[in-house]
Amino acid sequence: MAKKDKLTKEDEDLLAELGVEVEAKAVKKYTAREERIIAGFEEIQKFVEEHGRLPQHGEERDIFERLYAVRLDRIRAQKECVELLNGLDTQNLLTAEPASGHSIPDDIDDDTLLQELGVEVKDDSSITRLRHVRSSADKRAVEEMANRTRCEDFDQFKPLFERVQQELDSGIRETIQFRKDSGFTKTDLKKAQFVIVGGQMAYIAEVGESFKAPNGEEDARLRVIYSNGMESNILLRSLIRAMYKDETSRFVTDPKLGGLFSDQSSEDDVATGTIYVLRSQSDHPTIQESRDVIHKIGVTISDVKRRIANAKNEPTFLMADVEVVATYQLANINRFKLEKLIHQFFDQARIDIEIKDRFGKPVRVREWFLVPIFVIDEMVEKVMDGTIGEYYYDVGAAKLRR
Known part of the structure; x- marks a missing residue:
């Protein structure tokens, strides 16, 4: 049997004979604006139910979340809206503090609200169909x-x-x-x-x-x-x-964040170390041509003199004696990272030299650089004060540039 929405006259007479009083209840009627407010509030409730939190403002947020956040702020700020929605507010959304102070007119529609939020709305689009709309920002x-x-x-x-x-x-x-x-x-x-x-x-x-x-x-x-x-x-x-x-x-x-100098030691760190700069006594044509500005730069944890004692028998020293031009003492360094940093800093000035080792086998040596000593001094200063990452070596001008 179909359920009837209203009692007929016969039903009322029958109930009266059974001693049952029939109370006429008035059906609440809402204005178009109130219906729109209720529908908008229900969308906010659905968002909270799905995400477990209030909608938030912010340009990084989804446009619907931003719209709901502004709408909720607007509802909370209007007494008549709060009174209208109190009976529907099962999540206590109306009692929380407003998320921000957006000053948006009370009677603004959704399309205008979207424009206020920086979203361009086309004539053929609807608030319920907006899914991949980019904001103007x-x-x-x-x-x-x-x-x-x-x-x-x-x-x-x-x-x-x-x-x-x-x-x-x-x-x-x-x-x-x-x-x-x-x-x-x-x-x-x-x-x-x-x-x-x-x-x-x-x-x-x-x-x-x-x-x-x-x-x-x-x-x-x-x-x-x-x-x-x-x-x-x-x-x-x-x-x-x-x-x-x-x-x-x-x-x-930045390189200075990479652990070259740190108050925390690692297994590759040493208590002290030395950056050394050498000048070769080799008779190689390339060396003879620019001997005063060609240098080998390295980092060692041992004594420099001991490191170069057998220079004339080692290809890395060009199979010749070397002169120590400068040394710089450092504390708590990662030797391997520091040497890589220095070599790559001067990479554009690297000299590729081929020599023969003591067995007559050709060896390419790439640890010598065409760099004046005053530039090396400045480079070490930048390493020590942690600003080396802000500079590069201009080979043509033979100077550091920021």
């Missing part, structure tokens, strides 16, 4: 990343990229994953930092003056150089946004 970041020009002075930056790649290959530097759980607004980038974004290594060459973005966050215009010889004039937040969206984005660590 996301689109701006993509456009800025794509808007690259040729770097006219790339020759100044090319040695940096080459050295960083060599240091990555040898383990002096490392790449670490971009931490999305730290939050978009907590991420920061700085001048002279290397990152990997869009599958390319990028170098932050310049950071302009800081200014307030429309959302109140600090922003700045950057000059970013890419390893393929291109550059872009991109906003700091746009670069961070691009890294946030890129699942493969990474930071490149």
Whole structure:
């Protein structure tokens, strides 16, 4: 039998004869606005049920979560909305403190609200069908990343990229994953930092003056150089946004973070060590031509004189006696990493010499560098104060450049 929504006159008479009083209950009628408020609140309740938390603000959040967060703030701020929804609030969503102070009109519709949140809404789209809509900030970041020009002075930056790649290959530097759980607004980038974004290594060459973005966050215009010889004039937040969206984005660590000098010892660390600089007495034509500026640079934990005692019989010393030009004492060093760092720092000045060992077998020696001693002095200073990662060696000018 079909269930009837209302009692007929006969039913009421029958119930009256049985002594049952019939109470007429008025059906609550809602205005169109109240129905819209209830429906919107039910969407928020569904989000909380699915995610186990309140919706949150933030440009890194899904657009629906941002919409629900603003909507909940707006409902909490209006007494009539709270009174309307009190009986439906099984999750106590109305009693918590507002997440933020968004000043959005009470009667704003969803499409307008999306536009307030920076999302472009097409005429043929609906709030219930928006799934992969990019915010205007996301689109701006993509456009800025794509808007690259040729770097006219790339020759100044090319040695940096080459050295960083060599240091990555040898383990002096490392790449670490971009931490999305730290939050978009907590991420920061700085001048002279290397990152990997869009599958390319990028170098932050310049950071302009800081200014307030429309959302109140600090922003700045950057000059970013890419390893393929291109550059872009991109906003700091746009670069961070691009890294946030890129699942493969990474930071490149600085050599000074790689354990060369540390207050924690490892099995490769030694209490003291010596950087030594040698000059060869070899009669090899290449050495004779530039003897005063060709040096071997190494790191040893033993006595330097003992290290070179048998120089004339060792290919690494060019099968000739050597002169000790300079030594630098260091404490708590990782000898192997430090020597790799120094050799790769001067890699562009490396000399490739072929000699014959004592058995007449040809040997290629690649541990000698065309570098003046005053440059080596400066390099060691940068190693000791931890700023070596901020410099590179300009072979043509025979000087360190920042």
